[in-house]
Amino acid sequence: MTNALAASGLSWVGIVRLGLVQTSLGAIVVLTTSTINRIMVVELMLPAMIPGLLVGLHHAVQMSRPHFGYGSDVGGRTSAWIIAGMGVLAIGGFLAALGTVWAADRQTAGLVLCTVGFFAIGLGASAAGTSLLVTLAKHVTPQRKAAAATIVWIMMILGFAVTAGLAGHFLDPFSPARLLTVSGTVSCLAFLVTLVALYRLEPESPAVGEDVYPTQP
Secondary structure (H helix, E strand, O other): OOOOEEOOEEOHHHHHHHHHHHHHHHHHHHHHHHHHHHHHHHOOOOOOHHHHHHHHHHHHHHHHHHHHHHHHHHOOOOHHHHHHHHHHHHHHHHHHHHHHHHHOOOHHHHHHHHHHHHHHHHHHHHHHHHHHHHHHHHHOOHHHHHHHHHHHHHHHHHHHHHHHHHHHHHOOOOOHHHHHHHHHHHHHHHHHHHHHHHOOOOOOOOOOOOOOOOOOO
16 A cells, blocks of 8 residues: 555545646647647648548547556556556657658658557557546545546646647747657656656555455444
């Protein structure tokens, strides 16, 4: 049992730590699904249908969420699923940026790499985001569930807003090198924040058939 996990369930500090993971997830997603697709249309003058299809792919892949939710639930501990998902998401975010840079001179190769990147983004967001919700469902007491869900979603929106604003600032004036630097920095920071936020957060798995928080007599 960790400090973040009180006897009555995950503490408010623990819930905020999960919110930081959601913030990190939102930071990578917003950079790829809003900033990068704008660059494709405005800077590279590609048809708007191309980033539209890529964003659509990212959402289509998220039909895998039930699989990840079930897997992380029956697997006992969810932290590994969240970390793996964030790793795939971070790599996908950087590959999407690299593919966008390539597309300026090698359009076919660049778009293929973007496709791989957006596929990884959808996969990583599904694994990390769904497993995080499983963690909330398993380790937050019923009395705190509504507030906990509100906190983590607000923190994800915060990740959207802050990243979009800062990315716009650091990408002005636009250059391929700036795009790679911003994308790489966001992906690395998001993954590191995830590792720190999840450190010793989750309790050891209970025995089979044992309730995590048995009802008090």
